[in-house]
Amino acid sequence: MSSAKTEVPWTEKYRPKDIESVAHHEAVTKMLRNAIETGDMPHLLFHGTPGTGKTSTILALCRDLYGPKQMKKRVLFLNASDDRGIDVIRTRVKEFARIVVTTKVEGYPCPDYKFVILDEADNITPDAQSALRRTMETCSKNTRICLICNYVSRIIDPIKSRCAKFRFQPIPAAASLNTLRKIARKESLNTIDGTLERIVSTSGGDLRKAITTMQTAFTAFEMPGPADIDTLVGRIPDELVGQVYRTISSGQFDAAKRQADELTKLAYSVKQLMLQMNEVIFDDMLLSDQAKAAILGRMALVDRNIQDGALESLQLLDLLAFIGYSVQMDRGRK
Amino acid sequence: MLWLDEERPKKLKELNYHHDVNNMLIRLSSKNDFPHMLFYGPSGSGKKTRIMAFLHDIFGANVEKMKSEMKTVTVNRNDVEIMMISSPFHFEFNPSDAGVRDRHVVQEIINEIATNPSSGVQTGNRPTFKVIILNEADKLTTAAQQALRRTMESCVKSARLILVSENLSRVIEPLRSRCLLLRVPSPDGIDVATVLNDAAMNHKVHLAQPVVDRLVLTAGGNVRLALLLLEATAINNNLRCTPDTLVTAPNWVLAAESIGVDLVKGPHNPLALHRLRTKTYELLTRAIPPERIFVLVLDTVLRHGSCPPAAKGELAYWTAFFQHRCALGGKPVVHLEAFYARVMGVLAQYGRG
Numbered sequence: 001m002s003s004a005k006t007e008v009p010w011t012e013k014y015r016p017k018d019i020e021s022v023a024h025h026e027a028v029t030k031m032l033r034n035a036i037e038t039g040d041m042p043h044l045l046f047h048g049t050p051g052t053g054k055t056s057t058i059l060a061l062c063r064d065l066y067g068p069k070q071m072k073k074r075v076l077f078l079n080a081s082d083d084r085g086i087d088v089i090r091t092r093v094k095e096f097a098r099i100v101v102t103t104k105v106e107g108y109p110c111p112d113y114k115f116v117i118l119d120e121a122d123n124i125t126p127d128a129q130s131a132l133r134r135t136m137e138t139c140s141k142n143t144r145i146c147l148i149c150n151y152v153s154r155i156i157d158p159i160k161s162r163c164a165k166f167r168f169q170p171i172p173a174a175a176s177l178n179t180l181r182k183i184a185r186k187e188s189l190n191t192i193d194g195t196l197e198r199i200v201s202t203s204g205g206d207l208r209k210a211i212t213t214m215q216t217a218f219t220a221f222e223m224p225g226p227a228d229i230d231t232l233v234g235r236i237p238d239e240l241v242g243q244v245y246r247t248i249s250s251g252q253f254d255a256a257k258r259q260a261d262e263l264t265k266l267a268y269s270v271k272q273l274m275l276q277m278n279e280v281i282f283d284d285m286l287l288s289d290q291a292k293a294a295i296l297g298r299m300a301l302v303d304r305n306i307q308d309g310a311l312e313s314l315q316l317l318d319l320l321a322f323i324g325y326s327v328q329m330d331r332g333r334k
Numbered sequence: 335m336l337w338l339d340e341e342r343p344k345k346l347k348e349l350n351y352h353h354d355v356n357n358m359l360i361r362l363s364s365k366n367d368f369p370h371m372l373f374y375g376p377s378g379s380g381k382k383t384r385i386m387a388f389l390h391d392i393f394g395a396n397v398e399k400m401k402s403e404m405k406t407v408t409v410n411r412n413d414v415e416i417m418m419i420s421s422p423f424h425f426e427f428n429p430s431d432a433g434v435r436d437r438h439v440v441q442e443i444i445n446e447i448a449t450n451p452s453s454g455v456q457t458g459n460r461p462t463f464k465v466i467i468l469n470e471a472d473k474l475t476t477a478a479q480q481a482l483r484r485t486m487e488s489c490v491k492s493a494r495l496i497l498v499s500e501n502l503s504r505v506i507e508p509l510r511s512r513c514l515l516l517r518v519p520s521p522d523g524i525d526v527a528t529v530l531n532d533a534a535m536n537h538k539v540h541l542a543q544p545v546v547d548r549l550v551l552t553a554g555g556n557v558r559l560a561l562l563l564l565e566a567t568a569i570n571n572n573l574r575c576t577p578d579t580l581v582t583a584p585n586w587v588l589a590a591e592s593i594g595v596d597l598v599k600g601p602h603n604p605l606a607l608h609r610l611r612t613k614t615y616e617l618l619t620r621a622i623p624p625e626r627i628f629v630l631v632l633d634t635v636l637r638h639g640s641c642p643p644a645a646k647g648e649l650a651y652w653t654a655f656f657q658h659r660c661a662l663g664g665k666p667v668v669h670l671e672a673f674y675a676r677v678m679g680v681l682a683q684y685g686r687g
Contacts, residue, residue, distance in 0.1 A: 028476040050508060098526045123480055208512040216369050216514045218359050234502055234515045253646040257636065265555050266376040269502035302654075307592055310658035311625045314632070318654035321647045329443045 011208050011216045014183050019060045022053055024175040028166050032061055043136060043145045045160065047152040048168025051206030054148045062115055067108040073207065074101055079119035085106055086128040087226040097139035112145050121147040122154035130212075131157045136162050142289055170205025179207060180214055189218055202233045236268050241276045246285075248320050251328025260317040270312045274299050274319070281323075291330040299320050338561040340531045344398075345575065346387045349396055350526040350532075352380070355516055359384060363391040366461050370486055372471070372497040374666050375518030376399065378556030381498055387434050389465060393423040409438040415442070424465035430473035437478040440468075448489035471497035472504035479506045486512050511590065520555030529557055530564055539568045541575050550583040559584075566620040586622050587630060592632025593674070598641055600685075607671065625668035628657040628673065635677060645684035652676045 016022045019029050035041045046054040066074045074097045078088070093116055104110045118124065124132075133238070136145055147163065151153060180196045199217070203210035217224040217232055230237065244263065248256045263273065278299065281292055302315045343349050349356045362368040372468050373381040389397045392681060398421070405418040414435050419426040426445055429536070432439040447464055468474075474482075486495060486509070497513060499505055516592055521529075527546050534541040545567070553560035563581060571579050582588070598608065617627055632653040641649075652673065660669035 009490060014488065017576075120480070120483075123477075125668075180350075191349070206511070212511050217371055219365070220362060220514055222361075227340070231517075232515060234510070234517070253643060257646075265376060266519050267501070267519045269381070271503040305654070305658040306503050308658060309504070309653065309661040311629070312503060314625075314628065314650075314654040314657050317650045321650050325647055 004244075007188055008294050009212070010187075011211050012185075014179075015056050015210065016053075016060050017063065019057070019064050025053060025057065025168060028057065028168070030208060031164075031166075036061075036109060036111075039109075041113065041144050042164040043113070043140070043162055044147070045152070045155065046146065046148045046168060047150065047155075049170050049205065050150060051203070051208035051210070052168040052171055053207065054168050058115075058117055058146050060147065065115075065167045066110055067105045069247050070101075070103065070105050070108070070110065073103075076114070076116045077119065079115065086125070086131050089124075089128045089131045093132070093135055094139070095144075097135065097143040100142060107169060113142050115149065116143055116145045118145065119148045120150075122149040123153050126156055130161055131183060133162070148276040155256075170269035171207050172205070174271045176200045176203065176205070176207050176210050176219060177326065181295065183211065183214065190223060192223055192225050194226045195224055195229060195262065198229045201228060202235060234269055234272055236272055236276055238276070241280055244273075244320070245277065245280045245323075247329045248324035250332075253321055253322050256315060256324045260313065260320050263316060264313040267319070270316050270319075271307060273316070274303060275324070276334050285290070286331070287327060288330050288333075291326045294326055295323050327329050336562070337533055337537060339566045340560060341529070342383055342534070343387055344390055346384075346391050347361040349380070349384065349387060352518060354382075355384065355518060358516070359388045360391070360651050361384045363388055366390075366392060366684075368494060368514070370490070370495045370513045371516060372499065372502075372513035373516045373518055374499045374505075376520050376555065377500060378553075378558035378560075379408060379520045380557060383497070384516075384521045385467065387494055389424055392461065393421075393600075397421045397423055398419065399522055404658040405443070407432075407439050409435045409441045409442075414439055416609060418443075424467060426467040426469065428469045429478065430470045436474055436477065436612060437481050440474070440478050441481050444482075444485055444489060444493065444495075448485075463491070465496060466493055467496045467498065469498050470500075471499055471509075471644060471648055472499040476506065479509055483508045483512070496651045496686070522555070523550045523559060526550045526553060526557060527553065530560055533561060534568070537568070539564075539573045539575065541568075542577040542579070544577045545575040545579050545581065552581050552583050586617055586620060590627050590630035591634045592624070593627070594631040595638065597631065597674060597677050598635050598638040598681065600678075600681070602682040604606045607674055607678065610674055611667070611671065614667055624660050624670060625657055627670060628660070631673075631677075641681070645680050648680050648684075649677060652680065 002253070011224055019032060022225055044058070045193055046058065048054055055109055062075045077092070078092075096114070096116060099114070101114060102112065145163075147155065147159065152165070152167075177196060177200050180199065184196065185192050195217070197216070198209050199213050203213065213229065213232060217229060220232065221228050224232075229235075244259050247259055263270075278296070281287065284292075287322070298319060302319045305315050346356055346360050347609055373385060375381050381621050386397065400419050400421045402419045405416045407414050407416060412435070414432045416429075416431050416439060425443075426441070428470065429436045429440050444466060447466060447681055470481075478518055478649075489495075495513075497509070499503070499541060502510065502515070527550055529551055531541065533539075541564075549560055549563050549567070553563055563583075567575060567579065567581050583591075593610055596606065596610060614627070618624070632649065635649060636646055656669050656673035659672075
């Protein structure tokens with residue numbers, strides 16, 4: 001039996017311990033190592049899609065700087081789960097910045113500055129970000145701030161200009177696969193061919209998602225295969241999507257209605273359906289570019305409406321009827 | 335006690351459809367440990383039944399000793415009251431009760447539960463963590479869902495979350511990727527019929543096959559509704575349902591359907607529209623969610639024989655359009671009437687052409 005214990009999430013257990021072992025960000029790690037050596041550390045702004053190692057990099061950097069024991073005193077880590085209104089920025093960050101720490105630990109550089117890490121910084125309100133501007137300047141003698149975010153556009157300009165920006169690219173499939181294989185070996189898991197590959201391909205460059213999927217897969221199934229992975233991530237069987245597309249292409253409204261009812265009963269996510277329907281429509285060589293564009297436009301609308309809280313079943317029916325109609329009109333034109 | 339509650343299977347082994355989901359739960363329960371989970375599926379498909387059976391298998395019969403209490407959480411000097419159901423092993427609440435303050439409430443309650451070591455009686459090899467069930471996870475604001483991300487990782491030693499949601503699209507990706515996703519689709523007609531026949535046998539009801547078919551058709555994959563209808567029908571007919579026994583849908587369904595029929599039949603003028611207002615208000619005052627009215631009215635119009643086939647696509651579009659507006663807006667009746675007016679317009683246009 002596999003030893004897939006959920007006690008400690010593998011994403012935490014296998015977080016890189018030092019900056020050398022951070023997966024696939026040579027350019028970033030090189031610059032940071034330089035900064036450690038010269039002692040000239042700027043404020044940092046890490047941005048990039050989820051699961052690309054932003055948090056891991058900064059945590060590894062801090063560990064390299066202060067060692068595991070000093071980290072608690074020297075690093076203030078705030079994320080979206082903590083309350084981070086303007087008050088918190090004003091009081092907690094400022095107070096933390098004021099404390100002077102000079103204790104040195106053997107074997108670590110232990111520079112005079114401390115680190116404030118603001119994870120998921122794109123959720124900090126613009127007001128609180130403004131409050132941060134001044135703090136960043138006044139405290140820069142003994143504190144460095146590291147902002148981590150998914151969308152750099154949600155960080156106000158004055159903050160951006162005070163930071164050294166690092167962009168984290170999605171992790172390539174080969175590197176992700178390597179990491180998963182390493183974990184599988186350490187956890188002594190029995191893997192079937194293709195399972196890990198499928199986990200990587202469904203994760204879309206998000207290493208955390210890949211590792212989490214892997215852990216749940218080995219908890220829920222004895223020997224997960226590629227099809228089990230599809231179930232886990234909520235992917236709709238490709239045959240079903242293809243069949244839905246073929247059926248509604250007749251342009252008959254009633255066919256679209258039946259398919260919509262069926263999909264609603266099966267409880268598949270409409271957003272997931274749109275993602276996969278997208279692929280099917282792109283691959284349909286017989287469909288003109290205009291029709292494809294029109295369908296994509298409607299998908300975007302439906303996506304927005306669902307985000308607003310519109311009922312999925314009605315949006316789905318509208319979308320399927322529209323796709324059917326567009327395909328039929330397009331074929332008729334030729 | 336309603337038949338619905340009597341018939342609810344208590345253990346995973348007693349569940350009688352969706353065996354792939356059940357088997358996964360059985361496997362997890364035998365390990366006495368499980369990840370965070372997210373159950374999704376239409377209402378009445380058996381999500382909650384599976385969760386409770388799962389907890390029963392893990393923690394034993396004490397899970398059913400539930401009490402409900404009002405829990406007060408103070409947010410920025412405002413008190414928010416939340417209805418909380420709890421057993422020695424689990425807590426259950428609807429975070430959406432807190433409205434826009436749900437983020438604070440979720441954080442507060444989960445942190446409280448996660449930081450207090452389990453007070454339940456620990457015997458044998460039962461897990462030491464507590465289970466927190468969050469209903470209507472899709473109705474949580476995005477801010478509250480964001481706040482859960484980190485909490486879910488940090489609380490994993492002391493608590494497991496089970497999220498329940500009707501659909502997956504409104505749960506943000508970071509939460510989905512932290513959960514084991516369990517899809518619970520609506521059971522098909524045969525499965526619903528089995529449940530009904532079993533229930534009839536247990537309550538000594540004579541149930542003719544045509545009645546079963548009618549019940550299945552009216553309930554449409556919603557087992558909860560099917561059992562309620564069965565009880566109502568059986569009691570009205572002194573426990574003898576002959577092949578001619580009719581099944582009446584709930585009153586509000588009939589009322590909504592009559593709106594649809596009125597729309598198709600016409601006349602299509604302001605006076606007719608005005609007459610629908612009374613019916614709509616009657617539904618809304620009985621707390622029928624407006625989206626159900628949209629769906630039922632559209633279904634009735636589409637099914638009606640005199641609805642021109644060419645108009646159907648447009649009708650579907652406008653229903654989706656006004657339901658979306660209704661979800662954003664404040665007063666449902668305004669959007670419903672705009673919707674009726676549009677349906678009248680479309681039908682009149684296609685009827686003439």
